[in-house]
Amino acid sequence: MAQQGITPRTEDYSQWYLDVIAAGELVDKSPVRGCMVIKPHGYGIWEGIQKDLDARFKATGHVNAYFPLFIPESFLSKEADHVEGFAKECAVVTHHRLRSKEGGGVEPDPAAKLEEPLVVRPTSETIIWHMYGKWINSHRDLPLLINQWANVVRWEMRTRPFLRTAEFLWQEGHTAHATEDEATEEALRMLGVYRDFAWETLAVPVIPGMKSSTERFAGAEETYTIEAMMQNGWALQAGTSHFLGQNFARAFDVTFQTSEGTLEHVWATSWGVSTRLVGAVIMAHSDDTGLVLPPKIAPIQVVLVPIWRKEEDQERVMAFAKKVQDLIGCHVRVHLDAREKMKPGAKYFEWERKGVPLRFEVGPRDVDNNSVFCAKRTGDKKFGIAVDDDFLDRVLSELDGIQSGLLETAIARRDANTHEVDTYQAMKEKLPDGGGFFLVPWHDDAEKEREIKDDCKATIRCFPLDSQDQIEGKVCFYSGRPATHMAIFARAY
Amino acid sequence: MAQQGITPRTEDYSQWYLDVIAAGELVDKSPVRGCMVIKPHGYGIWEGIQKDLDARFKATGHVNAYFPLFIPESFLSKEADHVEGFAKECAVVTHHRLRSKEGGGVEPDPAAKLEEPLVVRPTSETIIWHMYGKWINSHRDLPLLINQWANVVRWEMRTRPFLRTAEFLWQEGHTAHATEDEATEEALRMLGVYRDFAWETLAVPVIPGMKSSTERFAGAEETYTIEAMMQNGWALQAGTSHFLGQNFARAFDVTFQTSEGTLEHVWATSWGVSTRLVGAVIMAHSDDTGLVLPPKIAPIQVVLVPIWRKEEDQERVMAFAKKVQDLIGCHVRVHLDAREKMKPGAKYFEWERKGVPLRFEVGPRDVDNNSVFCAKRTGDKKFGIAVDDDFLDRVLSELDGIQSGLLETAIARRDANTHEVDTYQAMKEKLPDGGGFFLVPWHDDAEKEREIKDDCKATIRCFPLDSQDQIEGKVCFYSGRPATHMAIFARAY
Numbered sequence: 010m011a012q013q014g015i016t017p018r019t020e021d022y023s024q025w026y027l028d029v030i031a032a033g034e035l036v037d038k039s040p041v042r043g044c045m046v047i048k049p050h051g052y053g054i055w056e057g058i059q060k061d062l063d064a065r066f067k068a069t070g071h072v073n074a075y076f077p078l079f080i081p082e083s084f085l086s087k088e089a090d091h092v093e094g095f096a097k098e099c100a101v102v103t104h105h106r107l108r109s110k111e112g113g114g115v116e117p118d119p120a121a122k123l124e125e126p127l128v129v130r131p132t133s134e135t136i137i138w139h140m141y142g143k144w145i146n147s148h149r150d151l152p153l154l155i156n157q158w159a160n161v162v163r164w165e166m167r168t169r170p171f172l173r174t175a176e177f178l179w180q181e182g183h184t185a186h187a188t189e190d191e192a193t194e195e196a197l198r199m200l201g202v203y204r205d206f207a208w209e210t211l212a213v214p215v216i217p218g219m220k221s222s223t224e225r226f227a228g229a230e231e232t233y234t235i236e237a238m239m240q241n242g243w244a245l246q247a248g249t250s251h252f253l254g255q256n257f258a259r260a261f262d263v264t265f266q267t268s269e270g271t272l273e274h275v276w277a278t279s280w281g282v283s284t285r286l287v288g289a290v291i292m293a294h295s296d297d298t299g300l301v302l303p304p305k306i307a308p309i310q311v312v313l314v315p316i317w318r319k320e321e322d323q324e325r326v327m328a329f330a331k332k333v334q335d336l337i338g339c340h341v342r343v344h345l346d347a348r349e350k351m352k353p354g355a356k357y358f359e360w361e362r363k364g365v366p367l368r369f370e371v372g373p374r375d376v377d378n379n380s381v382f383c384a385k386r387t388g389d390k391k392f393g394i395a396v397d398d399d400f401l402d403r404v405l406s407e408l409d410g411i412q413s414g415l416l417e418t419a420i421a422r423r424d425a426n427t428h429e430v431d432t433y434q435a436m437k438e439k440l441p442d443g444g445g446f447f448l449v450p451w452h453d454d455a456e457k458e459r460e461i462k463d464d465c466k467a468t469i470r471c472f473p474l475d476s477q478d479q480i481e482g483k484v485c486f487y488s489g490r491p492a493t494h495m496a497i498f499a500r501a502y
Numbered sequence: 503m504a505q506q507g508i509t510p511r512t513e514d515y516s517q518w519y520l521d522v523i524a525a526g527e528l529v530d531k532s533p534v535r536g537c538m539v540i541k542p543h544g545y546g547i548w549e550g551i552q553k554d555l556d557a558r559f560k561a562t563g564h565v566n567a568y569f570p571l572f573i574p575e576s577f578l579s580k581e582a583d584h585v586e587g588f589a590k591e592c593a594v595v596t597h598h599r600l601r602s603k604e605g606g607g608v609e610p611d612p613a614a615k616l617e618e619p620l621v622v623r624p625t626s627e628t629i630i631w632h633m634y635g636k637w638i639n640s641h642r643d644l645p646l647l648i649n650q651w652a653n654v655v656r657w658e659m660r661t662r663p664f665l666r667t668a669e670f671l672w673q674e675g676h677t678a679h680a681t682e683d684e685a686t687e688e689a690l691r692m693l694g695v696y697r698d699f700a701w702e703t704l705a706v707p708v709i710p711g712m713k714s715s716t717e718r719f720a721g722a723e724e725t726y727t728i729e730a731m732m733q734n735g736w737a738l739q740a741g742t743s744h745f746l747g748q749n750f751a752r753a754f755d756v757t758f759q760t761s762e763g764t765l766e767h768v769w770a771t772s773w774g775v776s777t778r779l780v781g782a783v784i785m786a787h788s789d790d791t792g793l794v795l796p797p798k799i800a801p802i803q804v805v806l807v808p809i810w811r812k813e814e815d816q817e818r819v820m821a822f823a824k825k826v827q828d829l830i831g832c833h834v835r836v837h838l839d840a841r842e843k844m845k846p847g848a849k850y851f852e853w854e855r856k857g858v859p860l861r862f863e864v865g866p867r868d869v870d871n872n873s874v875f876c877a878k879r880t881g882d883k884k885f886g887i888a889v890d891d892d893f894l895d896r897v898l899s900e901l902d903g904i905q906s907g908l909l910e911t912a913i914a915r916r917d918a919n920t921h922e923v924d925t926y927q928a929m930k931e932k933l934p935d936g937g938g939f940f941l942v943p944w945h946d947d948a949e950k951e952r953e954i955k956d957d958c959k960a961t962i963r964c965f966p967l968d969s970q971d972q973i974e975g976k977v978c979f980y981s982g983r984p985a986t987h988m989a990i991f992a993r994a995y
Binding site for chain 1: 530532533534537538539540541542544545546548549565566567568569570571572573574575576577578579585589590591592593594595596597598599600601602606607608609610619620621622629632633636637642648652653655657669671843
């Protein structure tokens with residue numbers, strides 16, 4: 010296949026994103042509208058995300074379970090806001106059999122029409138709360154802390170790989186608690202887990218905050234979010250955690266007997282992140298050469314490329330490369346690219362586009378010197394590393410350095426593109442050149458929020474948790490009324 | 503909730519299975535016909551299966567990817583046998599939106615009818631081979647070794663938890679090769695991976711073999727299987743690996759340029775195991791007290807139950823229990839059951855029914871003796887273990903002993919219930935009392951196979967790979983013609 014070029018970010022940011030994904034062999038279009046095929050290298054990133062997050066969920070006392078893909082149509086209607094939010098974009102199963110069609114092919118068999126259509130889950134609150142109604146009787150059954158890794162479907166008209174697809178992979182946590190305080194604490198705890206994961210593992214300095222009522226999850230009392238800044242200054246909602254109050258407990262009549270013997274509705278949270286995070290990683294770090302991956306999430310952290318010209322060198326070069334692989338293989342995800350009939354330059358090119366953090370070149374002279382020649386994906390000059398007793402430590406330290414370097418760069422970019430402004434005019438002037446986050450004093454008002462969106466496409470991404478102590482004495486940048494929140498406005502994916 | 507008793511195996515084997523599942527809190531019925539909810543303890547077993555198998559797949563050169571849940575209706579028809587096998591039992595998506603209904607509720611929106619209905623994947627050969635057509639051009643693209651962890655749906659009229667459900671979780675490997683030999687080798691390699699996994703991890707001594715044409719996968723040239731014997735002597739097909747020939751490559755026109763420059767169709771395999779394996783584990787080892795789990799697959803390998811009567815003992819007992827937990831926590835999945843207001847006896851009862859291999863009781867006297875009092879799920883007397891330098895090794899060795907003991911018991915049971923008979927009459931006489939496997943010389947004939955099934959419900963489970971050298975000079979136990987295979991007949995799930 011012909012190697013496709015990558016459009017520079019400055020020229021066309023959207024096309025750059027698609028080009029990086031194609032060059033990195035992360036996804037492919039599928040024959041099903043809006044559904045992507047996640048190719049091995051893209052799925053490898055998702056596997057890394059899953060493994061890391063799953064350990065964090067278990068460390069905070071959660072267990073995994075699995076609930077059905079299908080939800081009876083009538084369940085969706087039970088929570089009034091929820092059905093408004095999700096009925097409009099879901100896949101509906103109406104038949105359970107195909108039959109042969111005259112003239113060839115197949116069609117739904119009219120004799121196999123379902124009595125009640127089934128919805129492919131767009132999210133699982135309704136079916137899970139139906140089950141919780143069976144499982145929860147007493148305060149001794151609480152808290153119930155369950156997570157599910159699953160696929161969900163939301164019919165989307167305009168899709169973009171990882172960021173917005175009809176089917177996507179995600180995790181959804183659903184917890185039940187005896188008190189409002191406990192449920193709020195849980196929603197914030199999981200927001201913290203997401204925040205730490207994004208900073209530590211994805212090297213994406215997300216901002217944790219609260220959503221305005223406009224952007225709240227359908228059925229939630231409060232939605233918390235982590236918001237990431239992409240390189241074009243746009244925001245990407247990277248994960249949400251909802252305090253659901255007693256809404257679903259009421260809709261599915263889930264009560265528990267308190268220790269005092271009274272009967273009360275259960276308090277709930279739900280929280281999720283999805284394959285959208287893969288899009289966040291791509292957009293946060295990649296460059297005009299292709300994908301850049303933080304080592305902690307890279308499916309391959311080190312690629313070894315053996316090099317020889319004379320046939321007599323092949324054996325000793327390969328033997329040395331294998332020795333290097335074995336030396337670090339227990340602690341580092343290392344791949345030995347032993348493909349023959351492929352030039353080293355072509356291999357470098359491929360692995361750079363796939364975002365592998367470190368490349369070790371191993372030629373006859375390196376074997377003689379007992380060293381490898383190292384190239385970092387994130388620039389600088391190549392340098393030699395001695396294959397001695399300190400080799401593994403050195404490799405791990407290079408990977409750590411890359412990880413923290415990426416986070417520092419992302420923080421610097423985010424800070425440089427975050428503007429504290431006092432007037433709407435100031436934001437509107439700055440918005441066209443590269444977007445950015447605008448931290449502003451705000452008087453909460455859904456109507457005014459809509460006005461601003463219609464006028465300049467910026468929306469409230471969140472009320473950042475860490476900035477709320479700044480509102481003292483401030484007035485709303487739009488209405489001039491007393492500020493109720495500090496808000497971040499931005500263009501968003 | 504009232505504790506339900508467990509029906510003895512000898513009384514009603516089917517009910518016993520359901521009772522063990524209920525007592526172990528493995529699944530619950532869902533409001534969706536034929537779909538189960540996998541509860542945390544049941545899902546934990548599946549997570550163990552996934553982790554172990556995934557490592558084995560990667561060690562044999564496979565990578566994971568993800569393909570869409572939906573398959574265009576027309577794709578199913580492309581392989582003639584395949585559509586016959588799967589069109590009759592699938593969920594069909596016909597609409598992409600719901601609308602409000604007069605009088606409340608929602609219904610499929612007629613304005614949102616799909617032009618081409620979508621099938622929820624019953625298996626993914628068709629969509630994957632469509633994609634392979636785009637990815638494979640040259641012999642350099644081969645072999646392609648991809649696996650997918652996913653949910654699939656096959657509409658089943660008669661369901662049983664884990665063994666047969668409308669939606670189930672599974673992995674499906676799909677590989678593409680340049681030659682017939684390589685594809686056959688791959689199909690057998692993966693059969694070997696399944697066989698080793700079942701023996702080593704599940705302690706289930708499955709028999710690897712080949713399916714007769716009657717039981718072959720729809721679209722395969724050859725289907726290999728691992729067959730497990732349940733305690734009632736029935737067989738359970740626990741995994742299959744298919745040599746697909748060039749059938750899907752032809753149906754989706756997937757060719758590659760050979761190193762000689764000619765164009766040829768690609769050779770294929772597919773292979774899968776599912777949540778059915780959880781059912782196999784339950785049925786293979788459990789007893790009339792409840793679930794019995796092999797340590798390698800047990801979500802909890804050791805449960806610690808702290809015991810005290812006087813309040814002043816609580817602190818030191820808990821401190822000691824935590825110390826014990828920390829000593830082995832890095833290498834053993836250990837759970838400290840610190841629930842208060844619950845009697846130790848009730849805890850023992852619960853963990854026995856959940857199949858935890860080892861229980862450590864820790865009371866004030868054990869603290870004084872620096873030891874734990876140990877009960878094995880699989881019987882024998884309780885015994886003390888000193889919490890000294892050898893403690894971890896001792897615990898690991900107890901777990902190993904339980905694992906190998908379960909395998910030995912299962913092998914002995916399998917062998918005792920496997921009968922080599924020369925006549926059909928002999929099988930029919932033995933069949934009613936407890937089933938069993940019948941190893942017989944057989945002249946391959948689909949019509950006679952059906953006769954036998956109609957007559958006594960036994961079917962050919964497989965032609966065991968290890969027994970084919972025994973046919974020399976033998977005649978078919980049914981027809982008297984020269985034997986073509988050694989076959990295992992049995993009643994099957």
